Amino acid sequence: MLLKHTTADVADRKALTINPAKTCQPIGAMYAALGIHGCMPHSHGSQGCCAYHRSALTRHYKEPVMAGTSSFTEGASVFGGQANLLAAFNNIFSIYDPDVVAVHSTCLSETIGDDLAQITQKAIDEGKIPEGKTVIYASTPSYVGSHVTGFSNMCAAMAEQMAVEGVEVKSPTINVVPGWVEPADMREIKRLLKAMKVTSIMFPDTSDVLDAPMTGKHQFYPRGGVTLNELRDSGKSRKTYCLGSWASAAAGEALWKKSRVPFEEMSLPIGIKATDRFLAAVSKETSCPVPQSITDERGRLVDMVADMQNYLSGKRVALWGDPDQLLSLAEFLIDLDMKPVYMVSGTPGKAFMAKMEAIVGEAVPEAKYKNGERADMFLMHQWIKEEGVDLLIGNTYGKYISRDEDIPFIRAGFPIYDRAGHSYFPTVGYAGGLRLVEKILDALMDRQDRDSTEEKFELVM
Amino acid sequence: MLEKYPAKVARKRQKAIVINDKTASQEIQANVRTVPGIITQRGCTYAGCKGVVLGPTRDIINLTHGPIGCGFYSWLTRRNQTTVQGQTPENQENFMTYCFSTDMQDSNIVFGGEKKLRQSIEEAYALVHPKAIGVFATCPVGLIGDDIHQVSKECTEKFGDCNVFAFSCEGYKGVSQSAGHHIANNQLFKHVIGTREDAPEGKYKINLLGEYNIGGDAFVIEDILAKCGITLIASFSGNSAYNKFAHSHHADLNAIMCHRSINYVAEMMETKYGIPWIKVNFIGAESSAKSLRKIAQYFGDAELIDRVEKVIAEEMIPVEEARKAALPKTEGKSAMLFVGGSRAHHYQDLFTELGMKSIAAGYEFGHRDDYEGREIIPSIKIDADSRNIEELTVTKDEERFRSRLSDEQKAKLEKAGLKFKDYEGLMTDMESETLVIDDLSHYEMEVLIKEYKPDIFCAGIKEKYAVQKMGVPLKQLHSYDYGGPYAGFEGAINFYKDIAKMTSSKIWGLIGAPWEKEKTLSASVVHDTKPVKKEEKESA
Incomplete structure (x- = not known):
C-alpha cells in the first residue's frame, strides 16, 4: 500500500494539511504570463520558487517554460528586493529581449513588503525599461488563495495595466478569459467562436506557446499568446466572458472598472449544459448564430452518451482540483447519470459550497464536498475508505489512491505529470465532452473487462 | 558567449567559464550568487534540505512550515525509492508518499505561525505516531x-517517543540548493546520528554517503555490497530509515558518493567518532569496480579482496556485452553535462565507457573544491552568503571515539594509493580544451548547443524540452527520464542501452516537413534565407 497510513477514521484537523488539492499563487501567475505573446514571466523571490514552478509546468506541458527569477539572497530579504528586480529587468531585456516582462511576487517578497508597482515605476523612471518594452506586475502572495488565485491576479493585471480606457463605442469583438485550462482548450474555444464568425480576444492564450511544434530550433517566444495590441484593444470590446469565476472573474471586473466593458461570469464550458450556456450567451450578445456544424457536434456528444448510458449510470465518482473545473465536471457527470459523490478543492472561496449544492443537492444528496484549508486529498481518501467510488477524476496525485484502492482513474486538471495528450486534446466544448466521455468509458469498461469472469467476458459492449 | 551580456554580468560570468587545461592549476568561480534574471538551473536551500537530503528517508514525517507551494512541489517529484528488504511493504512505515504542510495563511504571516506549527505537529503525531518529525522552514x-x-524541542519533550527537530532552510539562504544540504547535514548530525547505541552486526561496516536512490540506484549498490560481504549500516539518504542514521556512528568507514551534498557529515563523523572517509563513485562500471576495490583495500582483508575481485569479474561479463552492443551507436559521439554537484562529473565515466567524449560540463550548485579538488579549500574566500550557514563546532567524543586505523596503517594505505579525505574534482578528470562552466545560464546553454552541436545534452527537466526543440536529445540526470537505475554494474547496462536508444532515435530525422526542406533548399540557391522574425505572428 502506498498510502498505508490513511485510515477511514476522519479525525478533525485544525492546522495540518496532508496531500493538498492546491498549490501556491505564483505558479498560476507564471502560467497566465506564458499566455502573452513575447512575454518573459519573472518570479520576484527566491530562486527555488521559479525553479519549482518551471519544473512543475514543464513536467505537465512537456514544453520549454522560460522564466526569470530575482534570486533573493539573505541580504535582499533584509534590505528589500528592489536592487535585484532592477538588475533583473536590465539583464532580461539585454539578454532575452522580450516584448514584455510579467512580474509576480512570492511569499518572500510580499512578507518583506516589496511593492512591485513602485519598483517598476522606478525602473521606468531610471530608464531601465527599454523604449517600446512593457512590464506587467501582479501581487501573488503564496499565503493567500491558491494557484488559481495567482492565475486570476495575473489575468486581472493584464486587463488593468494594458487595456485602453475611455472608448465610448464598443467594437463587435468579445473578450474571453478562458481560465486555467489547457492550450488545447483555449484553441478549442477559439475554434468554436471562429465557427460562429465571432471576433474575439482571448487572454491569456497559451495555445501555440505550450504546445509548440518541433522545428529544430528553440523559439524562445513561440508564435502564440495574446499580443499587447490585443490586450490594449480588449478595452474596446463589447463584452468580456469570464470562464470560471475563480480564475477569470477578476479580469472581467478589472476591465469593467478600467474600460467599462461589461462582463459575464460563466461556468467553464466543460460538458453539455455549460457549453450550451456559453455558446447561447455569445450568440445572443453578438447576434452570430451557432452554426449547424457545432450543433451537430453537440448532437454527436448527446448520441454517444445515450448509446453508452448503461455503463455510466449510477457510477460513483470522486473528484479533486480547482473550483471552476469541479463545478462544471460535477454538472456534466450528473448529465451522464453518474454520481459525483466526493469533491475537494484546496482553493478557498465561500461561493463554492453553495454553487456545488445547487448542482448536486437534488441529484446526489449523499455527496460530500469541501474547499479551502484542509480540503485535501487525504480527507477525500478517507471518505473513499468509508464508502468507495467507481471512478477517480483529478490530477496525477490520484494514482496513489487509485492503486491502493483499485479504482479506475482518469487524469484531469493540474498537474498531470505522468501522461501525455492533455495539452493537445481539449476537454471543453462538445468535442471536449466527447473526449471526456471516451476516457470515462475506457476506464470503466476496461475495468469491467478485467474483472469479469471468463464466462461473462463480453465481445460486444 | 558573453557579448550579449551587460558589462557587469559579462565580467562576472567570465570567471565561471574555464577552458580546461590539465597541466595548469586553474581557478573557477563557483558557489556565488546567481545573476538576477539570467535564467538559472538553480533551486533553493529548502529544496536542497527537504527535497534532496531528507526527502529519501521513509520514516521521518517531513512537515513543511510555510505556504502550500514548497511542500507541494517537493511531494514525490524526486523519484526517491524506498523499501526494506525482507519485509513486506505493509509492515514498513513510509511517509514519503505524503505531503505534510502547515499551509500558512496571511493571518499566520501577520500574527506568527508557531501556534499553527505546534498544532500541526501534534496532529501529525496523533495520526501516525512516527519516530521522528522534521520541520522545514x-x-x-x-x-x-x-x-x-x-516548538520542535517542546514537542519532543511532550511526546517522549518522537524526535521532533527543525531545519532553518529558508529558500533565500545561501546561493543555491547547496546551503540546504549543509543545513540538513548539520541537523542530522546534531539530532539523529549517534543517538542509538546498539551496534549493528556485520563485518566490514560502512556507511554510504551522498546516494539518494533515484530510480533505485541504492538498491543496486546495496546488492553489490551484500554480494561482496560488506555491511552497509546506513545510507545517507537513499533508501534510508531513521534508526539507521541513529547508529551510523558504528561504521568503520564512510564512503562518499556525492561529495558536495554530504561531505560535512563525513567530516564531522571523523572528528567526533574517528570514522575515516574516502570518495567513491558507483556511476560507471569501471568506477564501481574501482570503488569496491578501494573499500576492500581499506579493510585489507585478503578474503574480502578476493571476494570483491570475484564479484567484479562476474559482473563485468554482462557489462562488457552490453557495452559492445551499444558502442556502434555511441562511439565517437559527444556529450555535455550541466547538472547537480557531482553528477556532471560522475556520469562522464559512463560516457567514456560508451566511447563518447564529454566536451563541456559544469555544476548547478558545486563549490570550487568540486571542480578543482579539495586541496584548494583553504584558499576559498568565505563570502557573506556562506557565512550565514551555520558551521558546527565538533569535537572528539571521548567515550565513543574509536580510532579505526593506526597512524602506521593509514600511512601504509596512503602509500599504496588509497587517498583519505580526498576528492580531486571534475577538472582533473576532464580533458584539456574542454569547457567547464559553473551555474550555466539558459542563454549560455543555447550558445553551446549552437556552436558545438553535441550528440546528447545532460541536464534537468527545465532544460529538457528547450534543448530537444533544438534537435538535440536531452538526458535528465536528476530524474533519469524516469528510467534507471544507473548505478553499479546493472545500472551501467541500463545507461548504455538508454543512451544508445537516444543517440539512434529516428525521430530527429523527421524534423521539418518535406515541403519545408524543399523550400529552404530552393531559397538558399537563389539567396540566403531570411531569419524568422517575431512579427510573423500577426500574419500567421
Whole structure:
C-alpha cells in the first residue's frame, strides 16, 4: 500500500494539511504570463520558487517554460528586493529581449513588503525599461488563495495595466478569459467562436506557446499568446466572458472598472449544459448564430452518451482540483447519470459550497464536498475508505489512491505529470465532452473487462 | 558567449567559464550568487534540505512550515525509492508518499505561525505516531521570526517517543540548493546520528554517503555490497530509515558518493567518532569496480579482496556485452553535462565507457573544491552568503571515539594509493580544451548547443524540452527520464542501452516537413534565407 497510513477514521484537523488539492499563487501567475505573446514571466523571490514552478509546468506541458527569477539572497530579504528586480529587468531585456516582462511576487517578497508597482515605476523612471518594452506586475502572495488565485491576479493585471480606457463605442469583438485550462482548450474555444464568425480576444492564450511544434530550433517566444495590441484593444470590446469565476472573474471586473466593458461570469464550458450556456450567451450578445456544424457536434456528444448510458449510470465518482473545473465536471457527470459523490478543492472561496449544492443537492444528496484549508486529498481518501467510488477524476496525485484502492482513474486538471495528450486534446466544448466521455468509458469498461469472469467476458459492449 | 551580456554580468560570468587545461592549476568561480534574471538551473536551500537530503528517508514525517507551494512541489517529484528488504511493504512505515504542510495563511504571516506549527505537529503525531518529525522552514518563516526549533524541542519533550527537530532552510539562504544540504547535514548530525547505541552486526561496516536512490540506484549498490560481504549500516539518504542514521556512528568507514551534498557529515563523523572517509563513485562500471576495490583495500582483508575481485569479474561479463552492443551507436559521439554537484562529473565515466567524449560540463550548485579538488579549500574566500550557514563546532567524543586505523596503517594505505579525505574534482578528470562552466545560464546553454552541436545534452527537466526543440536529445540526470537505475554494474547496462536508444532515435530525422526542406533548399540557391522574425505572428 502506498498510502498505508490513511485510515477511514476522519479525525478533525485544525492546522495540518496532508496531500493538498492546491498549490501556491505564483505558479498560476507564471502560467497566465506564458499566455502573452513575447512575454518573459519573472518570479520576484527566491530562486527555488521559479525553479519549482518551471519544473512543475514543464513536467505537465512537456514544453520549454522560460522564466526569470530575482534570486533573493539573505541580504535582499533584509534590505528589500528592489536592487535585484532592477538588475533583473536590465539583464532580461539585454539578454532575452522580450516584448514584455510579467512580474509576480512570492511569499518572500510580499512578507518583506516589496511593492512591485513602485519598483517598476522606478525602473521606468531610471530608464531601465527599454523604449517600446512593457512590464506587467501582479501581487501573488503564496499565503493567500491558491494557484488559481495567482492565475486570476495575473489575468486581472493584464486587463488593468494594458487595456485602453475611455472608448465610448464598443467594437463587435468579445473578450474571453478562458481560465486555467489547457492550450488545447483555449484553441478549442477559439475554434468554436471562429465557427460562429465571432471576433474575439482571448487572454491569456497559451495555445501555440505550450504546445509548440518541433522545428529544430528553440523559439524562445513561440508564435502564440495574446499580443499587447490585443490586450490594449480588449478595452474596446463589447463584452468580456469570464470562464470560471475563480480564475477569470477578476479580469472581467478589472476591465469593467478600467474600460467599462461589461462582463459575464460563466461556468467553464466543460460538458453539455455549460457549453450550451456559453455558446447561447455569445450568440445572443453578438447576434452570430451557432452554426449547424457545432450543433451537430453537440448532437454527436448527446448520441454517444445515450448509446453508452448503461455503463455510466449510477457510477460513483470522486473528484479533486480547482473550483471552476469541479463545478462544471460535477454538472456534466450528473448529465451522464453518474454520481459525483466526493469533491475537494484546496482553493478557498465561500461561493463554492453553495454553487456545488445547487448542482448536486437534488441529484446526489449523499455527496460530500469541501474547499479551502484542509480540503485535501487525504480527507477525500478517507471518505473513499468509508464508502468507495467507481471512478477517480483529478490530477496525477490520484494514482496513489487509485492503486491502493483499485479504482479506475482518469487524469484531469493540474498537474498531470505522468501522461501525455492533455495539452493537445481539449476537454471543453462538445468535442471536449466527447473526449471526456471516451476516457470515462475506457476506464470503466476496461475495468469491467478485467474483472469479469471468463464466462461473462463480453465481445460486444 | 558573453557579448550579449551587460558589462557587469559579462565580467562576472567570465570567471565561471574555464577552458580546461590539465597541466595548469586553474581557478573557477563557483558557489556565488546567481545573476538576477539570467535564467538559472538553480533551486533553493529548502529544496536542497527537504527535497534532496531528507526527502529519501521513509520514516521521518517531513512537515513543511510555510505556504502550500514548497511542500507541494517537493511531494514525490524526486523519484526517491524506498523499501526494506525482507519485509513486506505493509509492515514498513513510509511517509514519503505524503505531503505534510502547515499551509500558512496571511493571518499566520501577520500574527506568527508557531501556534499553527505546534498544532500541526501534534496532529501529525496523533495520526501516525512516527519516530521522528522534521520541520522545514520556508522563506516567510525566518522573516516573521517563528522559533521552529523551540516548538520542535517542546514537542519532543511532550511526546517522549518522537524526535521532533527543525531545519532553518529558508529558500533565500545561501546561493543555491547547496546551503540546504549543509543545513540538513548539520541537523542530522546534531539530532539523529549517534543517538542509538546498539551496534549493528556485520563485518566490514560502512556507511554510504551522498546516494539518494533515484530510480533505485541504492538498491543496486546495496546488492553489490551484500554480494561482496560488506555491511552497509546506513545510507545517507537513499533508501534510508531513521534508526539507521541513529547508529551510523558504528561504521568503520564512510564512503562518499556525492561529495558536495554530504561531505560535512563525513567530516564531522571523523572528528567526533574517528570514522575515516574516502570518495567513491558507483556511476560507471569501471568506477564501481574501482570503488569496491578501494573499500576492500581499506579493510585489507585478503578474503574480502578476493571476494570483491570475484564479484567484479562476474559482473563485468554482462557489462562488457552490453557495452559492445551499444558502442556502434555511441562511439565517437559527444556529450555535455550541466547538472547537480557531482553528477556532471560522475556520469562522464559512463560516457567514456560508451566511447563518447564529454566536451563541456559544469555544476548547478558545486563549490570550487568540486571542480578543482579539495586541496584548494583553504584558499576559498568565505563570502557573506556562506557565512550565514551555520558551521558546527565538533569535537572528539571521548567515550565513543574509536580510532579505526593506526597512524602506521593509514600511512601504509596512503602509500599504496588509497587517498583519505580526498576528492580531486571534475577538472582533473576532464580533458584539456574542454569547457567547464559553473551555474550555466539558459542563454549560455543555447550558445553551446549552437556552436558545438553535441550528440546528447545532460541536464534537468527545465532544460529538457528547450534543448530537444533544438534537435538535440536531452538526458535528465536528476530524474533519469524516469528510467534507471544507473548505478553499479546493472545500472551501467541500463545507461548504455538508454543512451544508445537516444543517440539512434529516428525521430530527429523527421524534423521539418518535406515541403519545408524543399523550400529552404530552393531559397538558399537563389539567396540566403531570411531569419524568422517575431512579427510573423500577426500574419500567421
